[in-house]
Amino acid sequence: xxxxxxxxxxxxxxxxxxxxxxxxxxxxxxxxxxxxxxxxxxxxxxxxxxxxxxxxxxxxxxxxxxxxxxxxxxxxxxxxxxxxxxxxxxxxxxxxxxxxxxxxxxxxxxxxxxxxxxxxxxxxxxxxxxxxxxxxxxxxxxxxxxxxxxxxxxxxxxxxxxxxxxxxxxxxxxxxxxxxxx
Amino acid sequence: xxxxxxxxxxxxxxxxxxxxxxxxxxxxxxxxxxxxxxxxxxxxxxxxxxxxxxxxxxxxxxxxxxxxxxxxxxxxxxxxxxxxxxxxxxxxxxxxxxxxxxxxxxxxxxxxxxxxxxxxxxxxxxxxxxxxxxxxxxxxxxxxxxxxxxxxxxxxxxxxxxxxxxxxxxxxxxxxxxxxxx
DNA sequence: CCCGTTCTATGGTGATCACCATAGAACGCT
DNA sequence: AGCGTTCTATGGTGATCACCATAGAACGGG
Numbered sequence: 001x002x003x004x005x006x007x008x009x010x011x012x013x014x015x016x017x018x019x020x021x022x023x024x025x026x027x028x029x030x031x032x033x034x035x036x037x038x039x040x041x042x043x044x045x046x047x048x049x050x051x052x053x054x055x056x057x058x059x060x061x062x063x064x065x066x067x068x069x070x071x072x073x074x075x076x077x078x079x080x081x082x083x084x085x086x087x088x089x090x091x092x093x094x095x096x097x098x099x100x101x102x103x104x105x106x107x108x109x110x111x112x113x114x115x116x117x118x119x120x121x122x123x124x125x126x127x128x129x130x131x132x133x134x135x136x137x138x139x140x141x142x143x144x145x146x147x148x149x150x151x152x153x154x155x156x157x158x159x160x161x162x163x164x165x166x167x168x169x170x171x172x173x174x175x176x177x178x179x180x181x182x
Numbered sequence: 183x184x185x186x187x188x189x190x191x192x193x194x195x196x197x198x199x200x201x202x203x204x205x206x207x208x209x210x211x212x213x214x215x216x217x218x219x220x221x222x223x224x225x226x227x228x229x230x231x232x233x234x235x236x237x238x239x240x241x242x243x244x245x246x247x248x249x250x251x252x253x254x255x256x257x258x259x260x261x262x263x264x265x266x267x268x269x270x271x272x273x274x275x276x277x278x279x280x281x282x283x284x285x286x287x288x289x290x291x292x293x294x295x296x297x298x299x300x301x302x303x304x305x306x307x308x309x310x311x312x313x314x315x316x317x318x319x320x321x322x323x324x325x326x327x328x329x330x331x332x333x334x335x336x337x338x339x340x341x342x343x344x345x346x347x348x349x350x351x352x353x354x355x356x357x358x359x360x361x362x363x364x
Numbered sequence: 365c366c367c368g369t370t371c372t373a374t375g376g377t378g379a380t381c382a383c384c385a386t387a388g389a390a391c392g393c394t
Numbered sequence: 395a396g397c398g399t400t401c402t403a404t405g406g407t408g409a410t411c412a413c414c415a416t417a418g419a420a421c422g423g424g
Contacts, residue, residue, distance in 0.1 A: 007401080025207035025293040029382055039403045046401085051382065101294055107346050111290050112205040114349055115283060125350045132368065152349065154359045161343025161360075164289050165335065167296055168307045177336045178343075181363040189371080211412055221373045226414065227372085232413065 008046040010036040020102045024055055024120075026032050039117040049119075055109050056123045057138050062105035063127030070134055080144035081179075088179035091159060092172040101166035104163045131156060155182040191229040192218045198240040202284045206237055206294035206302075231301075238305045239289050244287035245309030252316055264335050267361040273341060274348065276359035281346035282352050286345045313338060337364040 014036040018027040028050055033040050047053045070087065077083030078125060110124040135152035144151055158178030165174040185248040196218040200209040211233055215222050229235045232300055252269065259265030277284060288306050295302040317334035340360030 022298060023205055024206060026294050026298070028380070030380080039401095041384085041386090041404070042402050099297075101297060104342060108293055110346065110350060111285055111293055112208050115281075116204060116208070121350070128347065128350050150359060153356060154363055157343035157347050157356050157360050158339060158363065159343070160346045161339035161341065164292065164342045164346070165310065165339050168292060168303070168310050174339050176331060176337060178339050181336055181340065210410070212410075220370095223374070223414085223416090224372050 007036070007038045007042055010038060011043065011046060011054060012057045012061055015054050016061060016062050016105055017102070018066075019055065019058060020105050020108050022108075026053075026112075039089045049106040052113075052117055052119055055113070056120055057105055059120070059123045059127060060110050063130065066105075067127075067130055067134055070131060071138075074135070074138035074142070075144070077138075078140050080142045080151065083138065083142070084182050085179040087155075088162065091163070092166065092175035095163065095166060096172055096176075100167050102162060103167060107163065122167055126158065151182065158182045189218070189220045189224055192220060193225065193236060194227060194239045194243055197236050198244050198287055199284070200288050201237065201240060202244075202287050204290075206233075206291045208216075208294075234299055235296070235303055238302055238320055241288055241291050241302070241305045241309060245312065248287075249309075249312055249316055252313060253320075256317070256320035256324070259320075259324070262321050262324045262333065263361075265320065265324070266364050269337075270341060270344065270357040270361035273345070274354040277345065277348060277357075282349050285349060286342060287344065289342055310338065333364065340364045 011032065015027070017053045018032060018035065019133040020081050029043070030040070031056070033043055043054075044050065047057075049056075054168040069090070071130075073090065074080075074083040077086060106124050106127050109120060114124065115121055132149065132152045135155055136148040139148040139151045155178075158181050159175070162174035166172060193214065194335040197209070197214050200214060200217065203209075211225070212222070212314065214236070215225055225236075226232065229239075231238075251272070255269045255272065256262075256265040259268060288309050291302060292306040295301055314331065314334045317337055318330040321333045322329040337360075340363050341357070344356035348354060
């Protein structure tokens with residue numbers, strides 16, 4: 001086997017960035033290929049499934065990255081509430097750093113493709129379920145009040161809502177309020 | 183002036199439905215025109231600003247409709263909490279009735295166009311601000327605890343988040359939890 | 365009745381869409 | 395060295411994109 005291609009990886013990361021800014025249909029394949037500085041022809045070698053396969057990989061990779069962050073934050077949090085606030089503050093910081101343009105990598109693809117693309121619907125669902133399971137585990141470990149899964153979904157709902165509202169209001173306040181709610 | 187055109191109105195309503203399902207870039211103009219059963223040429227007569235102008239009208243009209251619902255619900259609610267629960271239940275019902283495909287009319291356009299289209303960014307922002315102002319007024323009138331505007335944003339964040347998460351989970355639970363949070 | 369405005373109707377425009385056929389280059393293996 | 399696989403590179407494919415030029419139909423007011 002020749003050298004492992006970093007072109008494939010660049011495709012995924014580039015696509016993730018662009019999809020978060022303008023959604024799945026808002027970004028053309030040619031723009032992704034150009035931004036990834038890869039030849040057009042090698043795209044379909046790495047992604048026989050085309051744009052959908054690429055988006056699926058982007059969603060899963062970004063999902064895993066956030067999942068890791070989520071574990072790190074809650075592992076060193078003194079309480080579930082403190083962890084939720086730290087997480088919300090972190091996301092708000094990244095979001096503001098992107099000038100309120102880098103939306104949730106799952107949501108931005110989800111709204112453009114569900115239920116039109118079953119494969120992508122499954123990918124987004126699995127990422128959300130993974131996050132919920134992880135957070136519920138931390139909620140239970142930190143002996144937070146109430147049902148762990150419900151608390152996890154509450155946090156997810158609050159953060160996703162904040163990610164939407166903050167984009168228009170161009171303010172971190174929704175994240176602060178989301179953390180306070182959950 | 184000849185008869186007021188109902189074609190223009192059909193364009194707006196048709197576009198609103200389709201944008202909510204698949205986002206701004208996910209729906210082609212030709213599909214909207216065909217679904218509205220209008221000739222292609224009359225579109226640019228009614229909307230010289232093209233697709234963006236149409237989307238702006240769709241967002242504002244849908245925003246006003248939800249704004250009216252919001253007033254109706256809170257005007258006959260015994261408390262802010264009761265109103266929030268009723269509202270969340272209503273939206274969840276509509277959403278499930280569309281087989282979890284009719285997303286928030288603002289969000290679905292917002293994520294596809296902000297900040298690429300300043301005009302649409304303004305439209306989505308104005309609708310959200312209108313909702314917040316309305317809900318804050320009801321919160322104050324019903325003497326809900328805490329800052330009225332903060333409570334309004336909390337409810338908005340919760341509902342928008344629920345609208346996202348419920349789409350993937352295909353369940354009304356996120357709406358129930360959003361109401362409980364706010 | 366005729367004019368002027370409003371709206372409908374047809375038929376494209378160039379540009380971009382996602383996708384692919386084909387061939388050569390780069391490398392590991394035997 | 396020669397083979398087989400992996401990847402790069404080029405150059406399109408038909409389809410759809412948003413948009414528009416042009417002309418006729420439908421209606422009001424004078």
